Amino acid sequence: MFAGDKALSATTVFVVGLASTVRYFSPLPPLAAGLVLLVGCLIVIVWRTQTYRTK
Amino acid sequence: MPGNTFAAVTATFLASLVEVTEAYTIVLAVGLSKGWRSAIAGTLAALIALSFIVLLLGPLLEQIPLAYIQFPIGLLILLLGLGWLRKAILRSAGLIPLHDEDAILSSTLSELGPRSLTSTISPVGLVTAFQGVFLEGLEVVFIVLAVGAGRHLLVPSSIGAAAACVLVLAVGALLHRPLSKVPENTLKFIVGVMLTSFGILWLGEALNVPWPAQNFALLYLAAMFLVTGLVSVCILRQRHVAIS
Numbered sequence: 330m331f332a333g334d335k336a337l338s339a340t341t342v343f344v345v346g347l348a349s350t351v352r353y354f355s356p357l358p359p360l361a362a363g364l365v366l367l368v369g370c371l372i373v374i375v376w377r378t379q380t381y382r383t384k
Numbered sequence: 385m386p387g388n389t390f391a392a393v394t395a396t397f398l399a400s401l402v403e404v405t406e407a408y409t410i411v412l413a414v415g416l417s418k419g420w421r422s423a424i425a426g427t428l429a430a431l432i433a434l435s436f437i438v439l440l441l442g443p444l445l446e447q448i449p450l451a452y453i454q455f456p457i458g459l460l461i462l463l464l465g466l467g468w469l470r471k472a473i474l475r476s477a478g479l480i481p482l483h484d485e486d487a488i489l490s491s492t493l494s495e496l497g498p499r500s501l502t503s504t505i506s507p508v509g510l511v512t513a514f515q516g517v518f519l520e521g522l523e524v525v526f527i528v529l530a531v532g533a534g535r536h537l538l539v540p541s542s543i544g545a546a547a548a549c550v551l552v553l554a555v556g557a558l559l560h561r562p563l564s565k566v567p568e569n570t571l572k573f574i575v576g577v578m579l580t581s582f583g584i585l586w587l588g589e590a591l592n593v594p595w596p597a598q599n600f601a602l603l604y605l606a607a608m609f610l611v612t613g614l615v616s617v618c619i620l621r622q623r624h625v626a627i628s
Contacts, residue, residue, distance in 0.1 A: 333467045341466055345459055352591045363593035366584055371612050374466055378473045378616045
């Protein structure tokens, strides 16, 4: 089910971890964590599609 | 119907439509090759097993406070949504082939071996039908549980999934051929966008993020991923054409 693209899964988990860190361990407002989550996931999907190479 | 309930029903209905269409092709192959008794028996056994999982896990998850399950479920649904969206973008751009139900029917028929239409149940046919329906259905069960659990949306999500099942089976029973006309990739694209938006919204809520215009957060999150996905497809298509 989640075995498609390991890099996508790993970077998504990283983005979620980063958003959690921003939320609980930084002086930034809570909305900053949401922005990290949203922008991070948008970057991940663009990265994992635009760098795809056909074998 | 409130916005989130409507979105949950739509997401599970469309996701199920994709998965059930794929499962139907395998059942059709079993029916044509090993007889309809084996195909129906395998399908029913798988549907019972899947219903059992929903009936067992659903109420169990409903008992757990939302605060505890929101984060892990949000993460899992985000991973699933991004995976579906990535595949749909690559398929729309022509970088990976579209799901071809006719080709899958042919390959499943050849895997099943010579045609043997007997009145008894064929173990090979039974197992193949069970496996096909169970594996495709497991993803639907996961989506139903993830979208529905903890928010009292389990019943509407299950209704969405069941409606897709009934629709595909009814059309399949009439046609007796693979449902190649179902725009699987478009559906996968929409479901990918919806699941990703659900995942981000719920992870944000688990982190106590005050989304601006809270009631419309799902809409603008989905709009952003939809636009990003469509732009990605356009860029990839242009690059693909330029290379070839």
